Amino acid sequence: MEERIVKFISALRAAGVRVSLAESADAFRAIDELGVQDREVFRLSLLSTLVKDASSIPIFEELFPLFFGTSGVPPLLNLSDDLSPEEAKMISQALQQFKEQIRQMMERLMRGEQLSQEEMERLGKFVGLNQADDLRYREWMTQRLQKALRFPEIRQALHELAEMLSQMGMDKQRVEQFERLMQSNQQALEDQLRQFAGQKIAENLSQQPPDEGVDALLNRPFSSLSDSDMQRLRKEVQRLSAVLRTRVALRQKRAKGGQLDAKATIRANLKHGNVPIEVKHKERTQKPKLVVICDVSTSMRSCSELMLSLLYALQDQISKTYAFVFIDHIEYVSPDFEGKDAREAVHGVLERMPSGYYNTDLGNSLENFTRNHLDTVDSRTTFLLVGDGRNNYNDPRIDLFKTLTRRCRRAIWLNPETPALWGTGDSDMLKYAPDCDVILKTGTLAELTVAVDRLLAQH
């Protein structure tokens, strides 16, 4: 049992729930306390000790029955016993019409035989179930298993069989009954497959090495990230933003020593006979106002996405953000983020600008920007550009960039490329560089986090 629980915990971790060692120890203490006899109490013991986040509850609820299932495959009914000899004859005659493989499966359904573990293992190997390690693939895998057993054809064939039987003169009610029972047997097999697929995936999950190398991923360049790496980094962004928020909040707290607030101090110290024991300060608003322009061309996409996710996860620390993205022209995307999960929003924005061949053109985008959105940049704004400065030999429009950087309080450029590559090929980075106050290299998520931290700090 204990081993099973440990496996369950590592599957939870692999599915993206953060479970610490202390929490798994708590789970065992809870089980010592309440035992495992009552399944519901057992479930609650695990739930309350392992899951600390409402959004992780569905993952728990899906995995729990797979590990501690009642393993109740609905019983299949054996139909062949019930048939009268004539009926059996008619059926076997009718079955001759079908192909070998389908006939075998139909006979099997009639006998009400479950799939054996070996058979399922074999099927699983055939459809690639052993590689699946995400519960979202469960339904898809179930469907593939069904297809491997030719279930769609069998459903059709069952219908034909019923028609044939009634043509051959079998009692109508009996035919209907027969068809219904066959269908329910098939349904039971489907359930068995679904359960098997789930269990197998859960098993794979629990064997995954626990969260190795998120730290390594943090330091991997954006250009060499795979899709699954991105998936994990997106999760990591949530955690990083929580860390950043704590830091920023602390800093603002400490920075509160602004001007002396004479009125408030006098009021507060009336009770001490106006001896200024408590000194009150005016609060300084420290929150920056941001205008962000992100390059979302294919090469820059992951960097920009993570940057926007980070920024929007930290919205409460920023007084106002205007977000823009561009490839060949500029788009205002702030409304996409309102009241939405940052990840979803970024996804939605990217959908509006599908990948494919685009001519990255910052010059044109800057012109769009100055024409339509110049009012967003004022003397309190931090102007932030996320891009690699590669302009496809288009006019960089340095003049516009100069106007913008003069208007704003600070201009920061985040570039994932190393300085050595600036100015090579179609890169206009060196031309833009003199007008930026700060240029930070953000080739990895770790660097990006540091950059955001600095952005919020030095305001």
Place this chain on the structure above:
Amino acid sequence: MTSTRSFASPQALKNGLSEQQYIANDEIATIMYLSQQLGKPLLTEGPAGVGKTELAKAIAGATGREFIRLQCYDGLDETKALYEWEYAKQLLYTQLLRDKLQETLSSTTTLTEAADRLAHEEDVFFSMRFLLQRPLLKAILSELPTVLLIDEIDRADAEFEAFLLEVLSDFQVSVPELGTLSAVHRPLVILTSNNTRELSEALKRRCLYIFIDYPSIEQEMAVVRLKVPELSAKMARQAVELVQSLRSMDLRKSPSISETLDWAKALVAINAKSLDVKTMETTLSVLLKHESDLQRARRWLQRPSPGSGPGDGEDSRLTRWRN
């Protein structure tokens, strides 16, 4: 005060809670029991008004422990949550005791000696007498076992959360002038959060977690029947069904249990005989607190044909409360 008790099983705890007029489901009872047995704080999360705070009060009542509440808000710090020296009182005492002080110091000859003697008497001014105990310290120092409710922890800032971690892990506090004070009885701690911001991993790790959602029709019925027994069973049923379907609408603020109760009381107060449109019109503002929500609900109620409910298949209910 009656003697305190702890419960031997989740079921006993559930019964204890229901004696306090709190209807707990098995989930709440089991996890609350675990929290008591493991001595771990319980973090409750869920929409506003589902009875998170009420749970803490009920458990205090059921166990016979003293109830101490710390309401969190933006800018809450140690002086408000833990302790503070009562400067004004110290000042007043020094004023009043001036003569006595002079008498004590009069026999000294040098300044150093006087300072030494004064230092010797320092304890008088930094003693428990002048320590203003805030909720956390009160819970720790209380002679009797307590229930400590830390309400809406998500409203306090991250710094306070970090400070709270220290207190929650070993229930002791160090006051520089007095030394370390540790808990006489370990309090039962309940934290509530409306999830307006993500709490830190470290805090979550130290707590047991429960998500309390809106109750089912049956549970809510039971609550209404218990708290507002004057309302007839039929009316209560209709009211609860209406509230439940309002929750399925896309509203700015869904009605909570406490609002259902308010509404039930309002219905009793205006002596409503049935839930007709007119009654609804006049009392709906008890349930919904946003003008746009109200208008939406009114439009939905006034739909002539029971053809389309707000969510899935509410139409049968529509006809039921319209006579």
